[in-house]
Amino acid sequence: MKVFFMIIFTSQLFTSQGQDCQSGEEVLNALKQVQKLLSAHETSFLQSLRSLRKKLSLLQNSTVKHNKSTPDKSSVSDCPPPEPLANGRILGTVFKFGHEVHFLCSSGFQLMGPETRVCLDSQNWSGAQPSCKFVDTTVNNDASASISASSSSRSHPPASVSTHVRASRCIEFLDSTHCTCDQGYSISSHNSTLCTDIDECDLFRRTRPGRLCLHTCVNTAGSFHCECPAGYSLGRDSRSCYDIDECARATHDCSSEQVCVNTFGGHRCVDVDCPRIRNATYIKTSPLRCDRNPCIQGDNACFQAPVFINFHFMSVVSNMSTPTVLFRLSAARILGDTLRFSLLGTQGVQHFSVQRSGRLTGQLVLENSLQGPTTVEVDIEMSEMERRVLLGRYVTKLTLFVSPYNF
Known part of the structure; x- marks a missing residue:
């Protein structure tokens, strides 16, 4: 760019001098000055070029040395996923060069082998694959203590340190020490070289x-x-508890004459017997129903007795939200003109109420929550009327088994 500018300047000089008819000596002096200026610019350009080449050469040499000493991480492939750890788990989902995975055993198992493995540039994991060995804490406590002590000694903490304390990982960086812990541990407030269990x-x-x-x-x-209480199983989320239905699994101890009722956390073996009511007799027509035998003509006391008695069993959790509809009764057909629903006696009155939900349907409502474990019984009556004259009574005896838990 500078050379191009000087050429234009020289052309203008000749034109100007030609117009003014200057002497040849003045023209010659001007050309010498231009030549000196061009020479100085050329020398400066060559020096700059040599300096640039020298810097590029130094940069290239340092890059080659760095590449020889440090492998190119982008060219290194990932390590294969580590083998699953039976009775334990693996922490870490990145399997690239230089990354670590950590191994933890479940409760009651001792880790045998390295706690950490590193992905190498050879696409292999450092160390050997660890395993989880069952430790019987009720027998051979001395052996378990020696295993714990030897494991602790390899991690540098004192021999008395338990498995809830382990050595931290510390690095020196810029004249300061930075320590980190495995997942589930935190730096001890008394000693930064130790990690304490959270x-x-x-x-x-x-x-x-x-x-x-x-x-x-x-x-x-x-x-x-x-952990879940007896009669429950741990859910797939490892935190929820689900009731085990012993009746459905046929793991109950009920006899063939009894009715198996599944409850939250267990089951009940119930004997269903027809009640004895004066002036009326009943026969069991199904495992959960008793029907009244025909009454003698004119026996009003017999006609006042329930036509049939149903038995119903329910399992509920403790402290249910209220009000809650627990049970519905309905008539398939009606001979009279009115159906009435009510509670029999005073049992359960403080907890329940009966409401009509349709022309032929009534429902039992829980008004006050129940605290378990307990068993509550309530009798519900459905009366059929014709012009306020009783045509028949139908009773449902409901038994509630309340769990000690709210799940």
Whole structure:
């Protein structure tokens, strides 16, 4: 760009001098000055070019040395997923060069092998695949203690440190030490080289109950697990509890004459017997129903007795929200002009009410919540009327088994 500018300047100089008819000596001096200026610019350009080439050469050499000492991570393939850990779990989902995975065993199992493996540039994991060995805490406690002590000694903490304390990972960076812990542990407030177990159960117990586990939370070294009461199974989410239906699974101990009623956390074996009512006799027509035998003509006491008695059993959780409809009764057909629904006696009056929900339908409503474990019985009567004259009574005897839990 500079050379191009000088050429234009020289052309203008010749034109100007030609017009003014200057002497040849002046023209010659001007050309010498232009030549000196061009020479100075050329020298500066060559020096700059040599300096640039030198810097590029130094940069290229340093890059080659760095590539020889450090492999190109982008050219290194991922490691294959580590083998599943039986009776334990693997922490870490990135299997690229330089990344780590951590191994944790379930409660009652001891980790045998390295706690951490690193993905190498050879596309293999460092160390050997660990395993989880069952530890019987009721027998051979001395052996378990020695295993714990030897494991702790390899991690540098004192021999008395339990599995709830382990060594931290520390690195030196810019004249300072930075320590980190595995998942489930935090840096000790007394010693930054130690990691202490985080009690997740206690931590969330102070916030919202049941946030981690629906029933019981058990803290373990570096983790936790949930447990359910007897008669329940742990859900797939590892925190919910689901009732085991012993009646459906045929794991109950009821006789053939008894009725198996599944309850929350267990079951009941119920004997269904027809009641004894004065001036009336009943016969069992199904496992849950008793029908009145025909009455003698003119026996009004017999006609006042229920035409049939149904038995119904329900299992409910403790402290249900109210009001809640628990049960509905309905008549297939009606001979009279009116149906009435009511509770018999005073039993259950403080907890229930009966409401009409349709022309031929009534419903039992829970008005006040029930605290378990308990058993509550209530009798519901459906009366058929014709011009206010009783045509027949029908009774349903409902038994509620209330769970001690709210699930």
